[in-house]
Amino acid sequence: MISDDDFRSRMDEERNREVEVKNQIQSFKPQEEVHADLTDIKYVLIDIKRNWSELEDTEKKALVQSIVKQVHVGYIEKVLTAESVDYH
Known part of the structure; x- marks a missing residue:
């Protein structure tokens, strides 16, 4: 079994990863459409x-x-x- 402290520590790590991923997603810019004549x-x-x-x-x-x-x-x-x- 996992101790409460280990569980909290792992959950904190996952929350930090989640914040990083959300920040990366928000930083992506949509590609501009290319128009050809x-x-x-x-x-x-x-x-x-x-x-x-x-x-x-x-x-x-x-x-x-x-x-x-x-x-x-x-x-x-x-x-x-x-x-x-x-x-x-």
Whole structure:
């Protein structure tokens, strides 16, 4: 068993750690969103299309996952269809 003094000491240590972690969390700054103009986006998409056949399947998957946040699907006349896409 643990003595009352040891228990208090350990609890004090944990409270101190908790305060440190909370301070670290508060010190984090959210990342600013990067905005690209349409011309940059156009050239990136052209490059992706041009090089798509050269990519491995895992690279294709990673690329799509880095661009697409969520795909909303539904059925239209019993056919599964993408209704909308959310991007990062």
